[in-house]
Amino acid sequence: MVAYDPAAIREQFPFFIKHPGCVYLDNAATTQRLGSAVDRMVGFYYDENSNVHRGVYDLSERATLAYEAARGTVADYLHARCAEEIIFTGGTTDALNTVAAGLDGEICTGDEILVTAMEHHSNILPWKALADRRGAKLNIAGLTPTGELDMEDFLKKFSTRTKIVAVAHVSNVLGTINPIKYITKLARTVGALTVIDGAQWLPSGPINVQDLDCDFYAFSAHKIFGPMGVGVLYGRREILEKLAPFRLGGGMVQKVTAEEVIYRGLPDRLEGGTPNVASAVAIPAVIEFLKSVNWAQYRSHERKIRSIIERGMEKIPGLQLLGTAPEKVGIYAFSHRTVHAHDLASMLACQNICVRAGNHCAQLLLPHFQTSQSLRASFTLYNTVDEAAALMKALAKCVCQMS
Numbered sequence: 373m374v375a376y377d378p379a380a381i382r383e384q385f386p387f388f389i390k391h392p393g394c395v396y397l398d399n400a401a402t403t404q405r406l407g408s409a410v411d412r413m414v415g416f417y418y419d420e421n422s423n424v425h426r427g428v429y430d431l432s433e434r435a436t437l438a439y440e441a442a443r444g445t446v447a448d449y450l451h452a453r454c455a456e457e458i459i460f461t462g463g464t465t466d467a468l469n470t471v472a473a474g475l476d477g478e479i480c481t482g483d484e485i486l487v488t489a490m491e492h493h494s495n496i497l498p499w500k501a502l503a504d505r506r507g508a509k510l511n512i513a514g515l516t517p518t519g520e521l522d523m524e525d526f527l528k529k530f531s532t533r534t535k536i537v538a539v540a541h542v543s544n545v546l547g548t549i550n551p552i553k554y555i556t557k558l559a560r561t562v563g564a565l566t567v568i569d570g571a572q573w574l575p576s577g578p579i580n581v582q583d584l585d586c587d588f589y590a591f592s593a594h595k596i597f598g599p600m601g602v603g604v605l606y607g608r609r610e611i612l613e614k615l616a617p618f619r620l621g622g623g624m625v626q627k628v629t630a631e632e633v634i635y636r637g638l639p640d641r642l643e644g645g646t647p648n649v650a651s652a653v654a655i656p657a658v659i660e661f662l663k664s665v666n667w668a669q670y671r672s673h674e675r676k677i678r679s680i681i682e683r684g685m686e687k688i689p690g691l692q693l694l695g696t697a698p699e700k701v702g703i704y705a706f707s708h709r710t711v712h713a714h715d716l717a718s719m720l721a722c723q724n725i726c727v728r729a730g731n732h733c734a735q736l737l738l739p740h741f742q743t744s745q746s747l748r749a750s751f752t753l754y755n756t757v758d759e760a761a762a763l764m765k766a767l768a769k770c771v772c773q774m775s
């Protein structure tokens with residue numbers, strides 16, 4: 373494993389070679405693309421382009437082999453028990469909707485679903501719709517002032533009626549890392565299923581779904597330097613086998629008559645329609661890259677960035693950092709007493725600093741911090757300490773001009 377070096381990592385991203393002056397700090401929304409993943413995708417379109425699972429000609433067989441090999445690589449990286457536990461989806465949102473729709477028959481009146489106030493809308497809306505359809509209750513666990521899960525409130529809302537616990541591994545606004553192993557252990561005591569939204573953890577560290585002991589785990593390739601439009605749903609095999617298919621159509625069915633439909637086995641039964649093959653076959657390139665990262669050294673780089681942010685904030689009156697948990701990744705959301713986040717983001721954009729402003733698809737969260745909007749700077753593997761310093765210097769100047 374090579375020593376962690378953001379400058380060397382940057383060289384693997386064509387975007388930064390073409391746009392060296394861009395301070396890209398919107399990685400929680402989407403990351404830049406790894407050159408080797410783009411090359412693999414283009415290579416597929418140039419040399420292997422055909423649909424999977426259906427052709428008997430060489431080209432289609434090669435596409436199928438590459439697609440299934442990608443599934444195997446993802447399974448190994450996640451430490452799944454077998455490749456059938458990996459379902460390719462359109463992304464995290466699609467994966468979470470697949471689970472929520474598939475569990476329809478398992479939820480009845482009086483059942484409860486537990487989520488947290490720091491969830492992305494993608495991990496709330498499917499559960500709210502499921503609860504509404506089935507007459508179940510959606511419980512929302514609150515947060516502490518530091519932006520951690522309020523475990524007292526979580527336990528108050530957790531009971532033998534809880535059938536599903538859906539939690540983000542990492543908050544996309546606060547960067548807080550949630551205690552997933554504790555939550556899955558607790559859920560087991562009442563037989564509740566656990567659904568973990570891993571969209572923001574995958575770019576931050578290694579993953580072992582067996583160690584986490586979760587039932588489902590979802591993520592998107594575009595947040596780990598891979599292509600848009602593809603993601604992964606990991607599910608425990610015996611539960612995936614019972615999950616009702618949500619996307620009905622070609623490729624997922626074994627027999628169709630007017631009277632009877634027999635679905636195929638895993639993973640096909642949950643992958644109806646033509647999959648995003650070119651994007652899926654690029655995922656192994658991303659995984660090879662993630663496996664080369666020295667995560668311990670990256671953690672210390674993250675700490676350096678955090679200290680630059682925190683020291684910079686001391687010089688900016690009225691600026692509040694939402695989320696100060698000791699265990700967090702490099703996602704920083706700020707709100708200012710008088711200056712609107714959109715104004716700050718526009719001013720930063722004029723200095724070629726890309727950040728996001730708004731509610732970050734997490735509208736349950738912001739009221740906990742008495743605000744309706746915030747400015748979010750999200751750092752990842754290729755961001756440097758100089759970029760953190762540039763952000764804080766520019767932010768201080770913008771606030772000074774606006775207030």
Ligand SMILES: Cc1ncc(COP(=O)(O)O)c(C=O)c1O
Nearest residue numbers: 463464465492494544569571592
């Ligand atoms: C924590 C979290 N969950 C889910 C999503 C949705 O991901 P996608 O839009 O790739 O489906 C996001 C995207 O920002 C996210 O940050």
